[in-house]
Amino acid sequence: MNESVRSVLLVGVGGQGTIMASDILSAVMINAGFDVKKSEVHGMAQRGGSVSSHVRFGPKVYSPLAGKGDVSILVSFEKLETLRYLEYLKPDGKVIINNEEIYPPSVNLGEALYPGDAIDFIKNHFKDVKVVDATAMALRSGDKRMANTVILGVLSSCLDIEVDIWEDVLKESFPSKILEGNINAFSLGRGV
Amino acid sequence: MKQLMSGNEAIARGAYEHGITFASAYPGTPSTEILEEFSRYDGVYAEWTPNEKVALEVGIGAALGGARALVVMKQVGVNVAADPLFTLSYTGTEGGLVIVSADDPSLHSSQNEQDSRNYAKAAKIPMLEPADSAEAKEFIKIAFRMSEEFDTPVFLRSTTRISHSKSIVTLEDREIHEENRGVRYNPSKYVMVPAMARQRRIVVEKKMERLSKFAETFPENRMEINDTKIGIITAGMPYNYTKDVFPGYSYLKLGMVHPLPHDLIREFASKVERLYVVEELDPFIEEQIKAMGIDVIGREVFPYTGEFDPGVVETAITGNEAAVVNLPDLSLPQRPPNLCPGCPHRGLFYVLGKLKVFVAGDIGCYTLAFMKPLEGMHSTICMGASVGMAHGMDKVIGGKEKVVGVIGDSTFIHSGITPLLNMAYNKSNSVIIICDNRTTAMTGMQENPATGFTLHGKETKALDFVKLAEALGMDNVRVVDPFDMKNTRSVIKEELSTEGPSLVISSAPCALLAVKQKLPGKTPLRVNPDKCTGCKACLGLGCPPISWKRFEDMDIKIEKKTKKQEGIAFIDSSLCNGCTLCQQLCSAGAIEEVVEDE
Incomplete structure (x- = not known):
């Protein structure tokens, strides 16, 4: 793997704003002067399926997709989805998890169990794991849908990029009505 | 910028930058x-056509009229457009015509993993393949220039x-290129009866020879010579x-994947010690290089299926x-x-799942109904297949077991109308x-064509399914509201036992469309834990x-309603749209509207 390129993998459930978060991250990295590529699978994302978005940045990026074992930071908007993508992480990779459970259909039907010990399992295999109550924090900013902005705030504290660059992109990304709430949610996350 | x-x-x-004003897809x-x-973009005309064959034929017409036409489809759409495609290479395009085909390695959203490059070879049409967004923007322009130069x-x-990957692109200004629009009378070029097609057949082969020469010096077929121990021949995203x-290896990066530059490939092969072809899906480049007698490693080490x-x-x-x-x-x-x-x-597929009929399905969101718990679909092949398949099955097993074909509105327009006509014509008993x-x-x-609006948002004629079905000769045509499951069930049962072909139109707007059009919402529902008997009917x-x-x-204590009760159902009211299907299934009357003040 190309060592000068860093990969962030954002995962979640359709409708959680995973792709929007990866758009914001990509814009930040462009403004910070990096070459950026990103890739995700569209299609039926609105329909509650598993969603993943790769963002890669560096002086020169070729592949928009990260391979297994190549991801520096796994950003997960839902606990179970974190487990699905762990194999993409570098052995010393970082994990940021929104402490939220969204049951897939088989769990709702009582045919499968939602893994209860997901966080312990991840902590047993990776050293740097941040679990964030992003939904509760987003509620404090006025709307639980801002949970993805809280998580972006947490992510920003793991990347060496000036906060002004983040805030400029947030300003371009949200309509003025919900901008203040999102800036607030971002700051809460950044303070975690 | x-x-x-x-x-x-x-x-x-x-x-847009190349001045294209006409597109169909x-x-x-x-x-x-x-x-x-x-x-x-400003100053362009684009239309959704009923299917890819029509999209291509519309594009051919526009190009014959002197315009530059862009036609777009996914990989399986090329199958639908294949009929005009194979003769179009004979006639040439006059104004300029580019067909974009988007393949889907790993079948993220497709029913097969076919490789469009085979069509380029089979239909004798040159093919470009970009490796990122910047190349995609440049290659579409090159494609139009080539179309005009080589007709x-x-x-x-x-x-x-x-x-669906994003990468950095530099925007450029729009260039307007003159178009010589008007009628062209040239039967020996455009009337492909055998006598004339035989002549054009020779023209096509000569054209492909010229294109092969062009490929040798085409700047987007480029060598990057670094470490010569290993050489890679590749194209598109695998590059x-x-x-x-392996940034240090040597590369022959092909911007044109058909026809291949044989001399350039030989030259590259002679410069490196060990040669690999890196390509997803079929060993398209590999087999041609092997046929040239060059030793190259490909499928021995790379997977046959899936994206890389x-x-x-x-x-x-x-x-x-x-x-x-x-x-x-x-x-x-x-x-x-x-x-x-x-x-x-x-609601429709819940009813079908319970009716114990074979459901020949089709391509659309509703294909998801094959999964548990609905299990309301039993076959999916391609766009429109449901109608012909249901009829064919019914002809051979009719009476003994029941068969239903289910198809979406857009899919029906795409390729369900002709097989419906066949049902009426051949005296079907299917539904x-x-x-x-x-x-x-x-x-x-x-x-x-059934929504009443064009791609540009202009109001237009909306196809009337009932009138169409009657005109095709369908004896029995019924319309049901799928949110009324009881009636939907009884209408389908009636039609299953009625002589002659039947069409049932299950009519209600997409839930997302209702939100987009800001249609009045329904009150979300909740489960009253004091009434729920935990029977799980709603989970179905x-x-x-x-x-x-x-x-x-x-965490809370809830009293059991029956001895055997083990738990209760919940509805996340923040996600509920209030459609009432679960209410219709709840015999305990435990599903209630959420009261605002709660």
Whole structure:
């Protein structure tokens, strides 16, 4: 793997704003002067399926997709989805998890169990794991849908990029009505 | 100005910058956004056509009239457009015609993994393949220049990872190129009866020879000579995967994948010690290089199926796996996409699942109804197949067991009308159901001939399914509301026992369309825990907001209604759309409207 390129993998459930978060991250990295590529699978994302978005940045990026074992930071908007993508992480990779459970259909039907010990399992295999109550924090900013902005705030504290660059992109990304709430949610996350 | 753009956005931008004003397509993942993006530019005309064959024929007409025409489809759409395609290379295109085909390695959103490059070879049409968004924007322009220079249609091949990956693109100004629009009378070129087609057949071969020479010096077929121990011949996205892990190898990066530059390939092969071809899907380049007698490594080490990534390429070439943390197999519950809360398909397929009929299905959101718990679909082949298949099955087993065909509104228009005519003509006894949700939902709510609006948002004639069915000769035509499951069930049962072909139109708007059009919402529902008997009937709908919990997993104490009761159902009211299907199934009357003040 190309060592000068860093990969962030954002995962979640359709409708959680995973792709929007990866758009914001990509814009930040462009403004910070990096070459950026990103890739995700569209299609039926609105329909509650598993969603993943790769963002890669560096002086020169070729592949928009990260391979297994190549991801520096796994950003997960839902606990179970974190487990699905762990194999993409570098052995010393970082994990940021929104402490939220969204049951897939088989769990709702009582045919499968939602893994209860997901966080312990991840902590047993990776050293740097941040679990964030992003939904509760987003509620404090006025709307639980801002949970993805809280998580972006947490992510920003793991990347060496000036906060002004983040805030400029947030300003371009949200309509003025919900901008203040999102800036607030971002700051809460950044303070975690 | 630099901008992060998807491959699809870049193709649309490139066409706009090149002054293209005419485009046609049928939506299909991963190609859909190309026409949507293109249609948003000023001074262009774009249309959704009923299917890809029509899209291409419209494009051929526009090009014959002297315009430059862009035609867009996904890989399986090329099958539908294949009939005009194979003769179009004979006639040539006059004004300029480029066909974008978006392949889907790994079948993210397709029913097969076919490789469009085979069409380029079989139909004798040159094909370009970009490796990122910047190239996509540039190559669409080159494709139009080639089409005009060689009087041939030109393919631009994309894949999911080109179409739906974003990379940096430099925007340029629009250039207007003159078009010589007008009628051309030239029967020996455009009337492909055998006598004239035989002549054009020779022209095509000569054209391909000229294109082969052109490929030798085509600047986008480029050598990058570095370490000559290993040489890589590749094209499109696999170039990036390989370059990512092996920046120091030597490369022959092909911008044109048909026809191949044989001399250039020989020259490159002579410069390197060990030669690999890195390509997804079919060994298209590999087989041609092997046929040239050149020793090259391909499928011996690379997977036959699925898309690659940098790790796949690294493992294939070095034999080493990437360093990953060893994790035990967790057998996680899958999270497939599901029909939305309030989806009109759910009630219909719940009824069909319970009726114990074979359901020949089709392509659309409703294909998801094959999964548990609905299990309301038993076959899916291609766009429109449901209608002919239901009829064929009914002809051979009719009477003994029942068969129903189910097809969406846009899919029916795409290729369900002709087989419906066949049913009437050949005295079928089958029942076809059109799930008319008034939009092309799966690809993101595009207009179609039944919605009453064009791609540019202009009001137009809306196809009337009832009148159409009557004109085709359908004896029995019924319209049902799928949110009324009792009536839907009795109408389908009646039609199953009625002589002659029947059409049932299951009519209700897509739940997402209702939100987009700001239709009045319904009151969300909740489960009254004091009434719920835990019978799980509501779970049979597979509706995302409905879940079920055991008493021992709950913090609150709830009294059992029956001795055997083990838990109760819950509805996440924040996700519920209030469609009432679960209410219709609840014999305990436990599902109630959420009261605002609670």
